[in-house]
Amino acid sequence: MEKQEVLDALSYVIEPDLKKDIISLGLVSELKIEGNTVSFHVKSSNPAMHYRKRLEEACIHQVRRFLGDDVAVLIEVEALPDGKERTQEQRKVLPGVKKIIAIASGKGGVGKSTICANIAAGLAARGLKVGLVDADIYGPSMPTMFDTVSEKPGVGGENEDNKMVPVENYGVKMLSIGFFAEANQAIVWRGPMASKALNQMFNDVYWGDLDFMLIDLPPGTGDVHLSLVQGIPLDGVIIVSTPQEVALADARKGVGMFKLPSINVPVLGIIENMSWFTPEELPDSKYYIFGKDGAKHLAEELGVKLLGQIPLVQSIRESGDVGRPAVLQDSTPQSIALNTMIDEVVKKVRIG
Numbered sequence: 001m002e003k004q005e006v007l008d009a010l011s012y013v014i015e016p017d018l019k020k021d022i023i024s025l026g027l028v029s030e031l032k033i034e035g036n037t038v039s040f041h042v043k044s045s046n047p048a049m050h051y052r053k054r055l056e057e058a059c060i061h062q063v064r065r066f067l068g069d070d071v072a073v074l075i076e077v078e079a080l081p082d083g084k085e086r087t088q089e090q091r092k093v094l095p096g097v098k099k100i101i102a103i104a105s106g107k108g109g110v111g112k113s114t115i116c117a118n119i120a121a122g123l124a125a126r127g128l129k130v131g132l133v134d135a136d137i138y139g140p141s142m143p144t145m146f147d148t149v150s151e152k153p154g155v156g157g158e159n160e161d162n163k164m165v166p167v168e169n170y171g172v173k174m175l176s177i178g179f180f181a182e183a184n185q186a187i188v189w190r191g192p193m194a195s196k197a198l199n200q201m202f203n204d205v206y207w208g209d210l211d212f213m214l215i216d217l218p219p220g221t222g223d224v225h226l227s228l229v230q231g232i233p234l235d236g237v238i239i240v241s242t243p244q245e246v247a248l249a250d251a252r253k254g255v256g257m258f259k260l261p262s263i264n265v266p267v268l269g270i271i272e273n274m275s276w277f278t279p280e281e282l283p284d285s286k287y288y289i290f291g292k293d294g295a296k297h298l299a300e301e302l303g304v305k306l307l308g309q310i311p312l313v314q315s316i317r318e319s320g321d322v323g324r325p326a327v328l329q330d331s332t333p334q335s336i337a338l339n340t341m342i343d344e345v346v347k348k349v350r351i352g
Contacts, residue, residue: 038067
């Protein structure tokens with residue numbers, strides 16, 4: 001018996017939850033052959049005893065099918081680690097997504113959704129496959145920012161499994177609770193309902209293969225944030241703040257939440273929005289309305305990277321209102337600032 005023969009046999013064992021064979025998923029380890037005995041460890045996505053037993057029986061069946069009924073098979077079944085410690089292929093949630101990044105802010109009104117929309121559109125403009133979940137359940141804004149207010153998600157997906165199909169514009173696949181509510185309809189949900197809706201946006205949607213999934217979180221720290229970090233394997237979070245102290249105090253709390261041992265999501269950096277005001281008629285002037293370099297100093301204090309400083313420019317607001325992200329404008333000061341920020345995000349995600 002050769003090890004490769006055993007591996008070939010085990011490649012016919014399908015992990016029931018992950019729908020792929022245990023060899024390509026990297027679930028088999030410590031394979032040994034001693035005489036007519038084969039021993040190895042195999043990881044299971046489900047810790048239940050009966051589930052592990054089924055996986056063990058499937059392994060024994062395939063080994064003996066290919067190598068003979070007289071082969072003794074010793075198997076130790078172990079549980080896979082929790083979501084964010086699994087490899088991309090071993091995830092049950094969003095297995096086709098390479099990087100999952102949340103965009104958060106401690107305080108509302110700092111332009112978090114605007115930044116998120118521009119990062120998504122900028123990444124797509126670079127030829128990357130991008131998805132966006134508008135998890136701001138109570139104040140969804142992505143349908144407006146991507147000019148998709150009148151759109152509705154489709155139904156279908158791979159193998160026509162009747163999953164929702166995201167709305168798409170500017171190369172960005174997106175889903176928002178705003179697609180399921182009227183423009184003037186208030187969404188009045190308790191925490192558990194909001195968390196359930198958020199989980200459906202990930203689990204009941206055909207996202208396909210993506211390079212990046214961005215998640216626009218609601219401001220603050222609450223149920224939605226906890227549900228997200230417990231159920232979604234985040235690769236990191238980006239904090240958005242304006243320079244004034246009242247926003248920085250909340251941004252500091254946001255960073256602190258993601259660094260808690262029970263949450264432990266890497267903070268990729270801070271983006272300072274509305275860093276200065278530049279009037280249209282005075283493009284070379286800078287007025288530091290909310291203070292100067294506040295988020296820059298906070299990033300230094302907390303030991304995280306400052307990913308960019310975005311000016312307060314009228315056209316950024318106008319672009320969001322008409323549904324065409326400002327990053328798509330050609331060679332304007334604001335698009336240059338946004339693209340420089342996106343380059344730093346990509347660099348940080350791929351390096352760190």
